[in-house]
Amino acid sequence: MTLPTPSATGPATPWGTRRPWGTVVGGVVVAVLGVVALLVPSVLAALERDPAAIADGQWWRPLTAMLVQAWWLQYAFNLAGLLLVGWAVERRWGTGRWLVAAVGGGLVAALVLTVAVPDLVDSGTSDAVGALIGFLVVRSWREHVSPPFVPAVYAVFWLPYVLLTGLGVGYAVAGPVASMVVAVVTAEARRTGGHRPRTATLVLAVVTAVVLSALLDGHGIGLAAGLLAGALLPPVRRDDVPRPEAG
Template identity: 40%
Template structure:
């Protein structure tokens, strides 16, 4: 009997799904909801954060707001990229349950933060939850003394710098600062010893979290939630 060998390229997607089921599953769910949002704008109205959470008892919006992207394609692409790059690294290190706790808790913290600051406002997006995953990745790097994988490192640095500058000085300054930060992070990854790089990353993300929270940016709440949660003994990654 002749056995036909399986093409390794066909096994790769299955291996990815087995390795990162939550990261890929949440990214797929978000993509499907975004497609539905584009096809039918009422989806956005039904799921995004709004005063109806408090006044109408529509609690599901706290979770639904993590799946819609009110700012459109740019928000969707940036958040999905972060979810895939950072989420995969966090899921591999922490496991599925801790990943899910960090993702949901950070996203809910961001929504709650904005409900307090802007009770009459609306909005949504997965970036607060992605921010929490970045916080978890930073704590992991601090503990192990090893920097994250380069793609996740670059995304985390850009996220922290771009959004911090955006809140204070606008898009042009944030774009310039984010680009310079990417170049600096790539150079540091090549040249710096591991410990100084992880210390610098931790300092950058913690500073960004405080600045964003102080300026009323919910991403700061997401970052702080991810940082604080994964410092707790119960949230330590498996040995």
């Protein structure tokens, strides 16, 4: 993915013109409900993904588990990703595709884990965020466009970070390594401004999805679902694609 940089050679191309209502509503729900769940453990216990409870008829848990987090750092990191990457996806490609990526991808990961790992109880928005990142990476590569800088940085950081932590590398190592990846991609984008950073990010996303999915890690399953959605869904109508502003 190419990280956009300021240009003095011409007018900027608007990233998108659609109103990101899904991101706004989803962000508010995750923000408020996440705080409540962290302060009231019984709320977290009632909403988290519990395969035994699902088997007893509490079918809604795969969905509600995406709305709550188990600890504060997870809350902050996932909420930031939902807002930043969700805004970028929905602003350009619309609420329908945002729903497919965020809700659909998150649910796919939750359902796969419910069946494959029946003793795993968990919660968090990260699988949905991963699906949004997968969608953003593929569609940006397909359309030869550079996402807004901050969402792109988050996505490029997220990929090596979750790959390393999923492989058992500690946070103290994964964080700096992911930051170095961001620095390298940013430098390459500034130097070439072309296709290579987007392609490198796509390759990293595919590798991360394959490795973590094989480990039954929800991050990888959600990411894979987002990559597939971005690859298979048809493009938006030509009239809906932002065009360069008149200079």
